[in-house]
Amino acid sequence: MTSAADPLAPPLLDIRDLHVKVGGQEVLRGISLVVRAGEVHAIMGPNGSGKSTLAHVLAGRPGYEIVSGSASFEGRDLFALAPEQRARAGLFLGFQYPVEIPGVNNAYLLKAAVNAARRERGLAELDAFEFLSVVRTKIRLMQIDESFLSRGVNEGFSGGEKKRNEILQLLVLEPKLALLDETDSGLDIDALKLVANGINSLRAAERAIVLVTHYQRMLDFVVPDYVHVLARGRIARSGDRTLALELEKRGYDWIGEQAAA
Amino acid sequence: MASPAATRPSETLDRILRDYQAVAARLPDAAVTRDARAHAVRELSRYGWPKASDEQWRYTNLRAFEAVPAFGPAVPVPELLLPELAPELPPALPGFQRLLYVDGVRQLGAAASAAATATTTAGPDWPAEQRFGLLCDMFASDVAALRIRGSAAVEVLFLTSAAAAGAACYPRLQVALEPDSELKLVERHLGAPPAPTLVCANIAIELGRGARLMHYRLQQCGPRTAFADTLDARLAEQASYSVRQVAIGAGSARTSAQVRLSGRGAALSWQAIAVGRGQQVHDAALKVEHLAPDTRTEEVFRGIADERARIAFSGHIHIAACAPGSDARQSLRGLIEGAGAEIDLRPRLEINTDEVKAQHGATTGALDENLMFYLLARGIDRSTARALLKWAFLGDVLRAIDLREVRRAAEQGAAGQLPDVVAIGALT
Ligand SMILES: Nc1ncnc2c1ncn2[C@@H]1O[C@H](COP(=O)(O)OP(=O)(O)OP(=O)(O)O)[C@@H](O)[C@H]1O
Ligand SMILES: [Mg+2]
Numbered sequence: 083m084t085s086a087a088d089p090l091a092p093p094l095l096d097i098r099d100l101h102v103k104v105g106g107q108e109v110l111r112g113i114s115l116v117v118r119a120g121e122v123h124a125i126m127g128p129n130g131s132g133k134s135t136l137a138h139v140l141a142g143r144p145g146y147e148i149v150s151g152s153a154s155f156e157g158r159d160l161f162a163l164a165p166e167q168r169a170r171a172g173l174f175l176g177f178q179y180p181v182e183i184p185g186v187n188n189a190y191l192l193k194a195a196v197n198a199a200r201r202e203r204g205l206a207e208l209d210a211f212e213f214l215s216v217v218r219t220k221i222r223l224m225q226i227d228e229s230f231l232s233r234g235v236n237e238g239f240s241g242g243e244k245k246r247n248e249i250l251q252l253l254v255l256e257p258k259l260a261l262l263d264e265t266d267s268g269l270d271i272d273a274l275k276l277v278a279n280g281i282n283s284l285r286a287a288e289r290a291i292v293l294v295t296h297y298q299r300m301l302d303f304v305v306p307d308y309v310h311v312l313a314r315g316r317i318a319r320s321g322d323r324t325l326a327l328e329l330e331k332r333g334y335d336w337i338g339e340q341a342a343a
Numbered sequence: 344m345a346s347p348a349a350t351r352p353s354e355t356l357d358r359i360l361r362d363y364q365a366v367a368a369r370l371p372d373a374a375v376t377r378d379a380r381a382h383a384v385r386e387l388s389r390y391g392w393p394k395a396s397d398e399q400w401r402y403t404n405l406r407a408f409e410a411v412p413a414f415g416p417a418v419p420v421p422e423l424l425l426p427e428l429a430p431e432l433p434p435a436l437p438g439f440q441r442l443l444y445v446d447g448v449r450q451l452g453a454a455a456s457a458a459a460t461a462t463t464t465a466g467p468d469w470p471a472e473q474r475f476g477l478l479c480d481m482f483a484s485d486v487a488a489l490r491i492r493g494s495a496a497v498e499v500l501f502l503t504s505a506a507a508a509g510a511a512c513y514p515r516l517q518v519a520l521e522p523d524s525e526l527k528l529v530e531r532h533l534g535a536p537p538a539p540t541l542v543c544a545n546i547a548i549e550l551g552r553g554a555r556l557m558h559y560r561l562q563q564c565g566p567r568t569a570f571a572d573t574l575d576a577r578l579a580e581q582a583s584y585s586v587r588q589v590a591i592g593a594g595s596a597r598t599s600a601q602v603r604l605s606g607r608g609a610a611l612s613w614q615a616i617a618v619g620r621g622q623q624v625h626d627a628a629l630k631v632e633h634l635a636p637d638t639r640t641e642e643v644f645r646g647i648a649d650e651r652a653r654i655a656f657s658g659h660i661h662i663a664a665c666a667p668g669s670d671a672r673q674s675l676r677g678l679i680e681g682a683g684a685e686i687d688l689r690p691r692l693e694i695n696t697d698e699v700k701a702q703h704g705a706t707t708g709a710l711d712e713n714l715m716f717y718l719l720a721r722g723i724d725r726s727t728a729r730a731l732l733k734w735a736f737l738g739d740v741l742r743a744i745d746l747r748e749v750r751r752a753a754e755q756g757a758a759g760q761l762p763d764v765v766a767i768g769a770l771t
Binding site: 141142143144145164165166169170174175177180181184185186190191194195198199202234235251253255269 | 708717718721727742
């Protein structure tokens with residue numbers, strides 16, 4: 083369970099005592115979490131515990147009120163950045179429910195996204211040819227048919243195809259921090275392995291991955307360094323992989339009792 | 344200019360009649376017969392000038408039409424001066440014959456092809472909601488009259504020159520397709536005169552049995568134009584009429600269209616886009632009459648109102664008792680982009696027989712925040728994201744425009760410059 087991370091490096095993501103309200107209700111009630119480059123964290127927790135809220139707030143979705151606390155990304159105040167700036171700085175959100183955008187070509191979105199990130203890093207933009215050769219290797223890895231590129235973004239994709247498409251975007255964008263919100267749910271076992279392979283191919287010393295999941299099964303394939311349990315807007319417990327196994331056996335109730343206590 | 348903005352409706356009518364008296368003697372019989380002009384005068388006098396309180400005219404920016412300095416037709420531009428006065432012509436459409444009309448008058452110069460125009464027919468009897476058609480009947484100085492046997496592709500360019508500023512232009516298009524004939528027709532209105540100018544066009548379409556007309560309509564007039572187009576189409580048995588209409592230009596525009604499906608199995612596909620920004624007003628009223636069994640209508644409208652623009656679309660489909668087996672589908676959608684923008688969609692299905700399939704829907708809203716966030720979360724900047732989503736909103740109709748040049752014009756007018764999109768489209 084040794085992490086590849088350098089404990090002295092400044093954390094990639096540093097969340098401190100974060101309180102967030104949605105619809106007038108405090109949904110995150112004091113979250114603190116440090117994620118360093120090279121680490122893989124899993125966040126588990128019952129429905130409605132605030133997992134997606136946390137992911138959304140970090141990615142900059144509007145509609146959330148940050149009551150108190152802070153979050154920094156490579157030392158920069160995350161909340162001072164617009165969502166598109168966070169993405170270009172290297173933060174990627176894999177959506178629990180990817181939206182369909184008929185009429186916007188999948189390839190167009192990918193290319194625009196890649197080039198926005200490259201511009202940010204001072205790299206030359208990819209031309210159509212370079213882009214296509216990058217994308218081709220990734221879609222092969224995800225076993226996505228090339229015809230998907232010319233379809234509308236997620237238009238008419240099955241649930242599993244949408245999730246695979248999220249991972250395709252992840253692979254093409256190669257962010258520093260990937261927040262993957264239930265990318266494993268709704269996948270059959272073969273697709274789960276594909277997605278896990280995709281994620282594992284990105285594991286690297288300079289990159290961190292935060293997996294939100296309900297299922298221990300995913301963690302058999304993408305083995306985390308840390309597991310956190312979110313309950314009622316707080317991290318009720320943190321541990322290593324064995325925590326996930328214990329949750330699988332005992333459910334969340336015993337954690338909820340402890341958190342309430 | 345003295346603003347006639349506060350004129351009473353009768354004052355505008357008086358002004359029109361006075362302007363008519365002043366020019367009547369000079370108007371050519373060949374375009375519209377003297378009798379037909381006199382008939383139009385009587386009809387307009389009977390209807391009167393429309394009032395904002397009339398349901399059919401509620402969303403029209405009547406003030407813009409009342410503010411036209413003169414209703415008499417612009418003096419024809421000598422061909423020599425054309426290059427100075429007229430904007431650059433769009434590149435020729437491959438495979439299309441081009442007819443060029445400047446300020447409502449045919450140009451026979453090098454820019455125009457020699458496509459013959461046939462003899463004219465009298466215009467239709469315009470109902471009250473199409474009374475702007477009467478103005479064109481009164482004042483028109485020329486006509487583009489096409490009678491097609493076999494198959495053809497024709498582009499009719501109506502250009503308003505700078506010389507027409509402060510006056511009016513009356514484009515006039517009459518199309519008759521013989522049985523089983525086929526026409527691709529591009530009707531394009533261009534030109535940006537530097538002062539308030541009226542462009543008031545009439546379009547009359549007659550499709551014989553089994554005839555097929557693909558009609559691309561592009562309105563890209565300048566901001567000081569008050570633009571009106573009045574269209575009447577009649578379809579015989581098994582005829583099919585497809586309209587792809589894109590309204591981007593003019594300060595204020597009003598489309599008044601009526602389509603009659605008179606023969607069994609006649610089919611209409613009307614797909615229209617209107618995009619307004621600034622203080623633009625686009626108002627369209629389309630009435631479709633199902634008058635025979637097994638007739639079909641597919642009506643799609645997509646409007647985007649930016650800034651303080653106002654867009655209205657009224658779609659009235661009437662299925663008569665004698666039209667069992669008819670199928671009518673209507674999908675109207677508006678996208679409000681500006682805080683001061685307004686969109687009014689009025690779907691109306693009136694069904695007087697059983698055994699019809701009918702479907703209609705009208706929705707207006709802002710850009711979907713969820714879609715917006717998805718794009719932002721991929722690092723797309725806000726203005727590109729907005730443009731992409733507008734693009735997506737217009738997607739159905741844009742895709743239905745199978746003529747590339749027309750689609751490009753629509754795309755650019757609607758969503759701004761998205762240079763990569765076409766490249767990507769070609770690449771995948
Ligand atoms: N826009 C909103 N308005 C009101 N309440 C909201 C809103 N968004 C989220 N909530 C509430 O916040 C709580 C946390 O929701 P969140 O989506 O973060 O849970 P989750 O842990 O991701 O659940 P799941 O496992 O079902 O995905 C829930 O009680 C939810 O109803
Ligand atoms: Mg969730």
